[in-house]
Amino acid sequence: MRDYHINLFYSDEDGGYIADIPDLEFCSAFGATPEEALREVLKAKEAWLAVAREEGGPIPPPRYKPVIYQTA
Template identity: 70%
Template sequence: MKAKSDYHINLFYSAEDGGYIADVPDLKSCSAFGASPEQALHEVLAAKLAWLAAAKKHKKPVPVPRYRPAIYAMAG
């Protein structure tokens, strides 16, 4: 299994929410909100660690990092 840092993170502005959303596509429902991109990234990194810790604690499977945005698929 790859290191936890290999999980792709999406980061985008949401006009509807009035801030930035960050999510980890490989980890179901792992996302966070922030007033700035930096804050959203900080929050999603904490959420990712909590997600992985909860999965380990409850003996749930942890997915291998697989998500690759279309831009990387086209380049490779």
């Protein structure tokens, strides 16, 4: 089963970790630790999908687009 890709990164500006799901517009969360940010974004994902279902809105399929960084 495929699921939505989650970005997780530390934000100096916010002083904590941000998790977001690029395929679900505006679906993101904050946490003091990476684990907390991940827990929170999973809650946000469920809420995002529930609202989309209730409102009959489109639910985008999960797409994984890895970014490959190369070092010189």
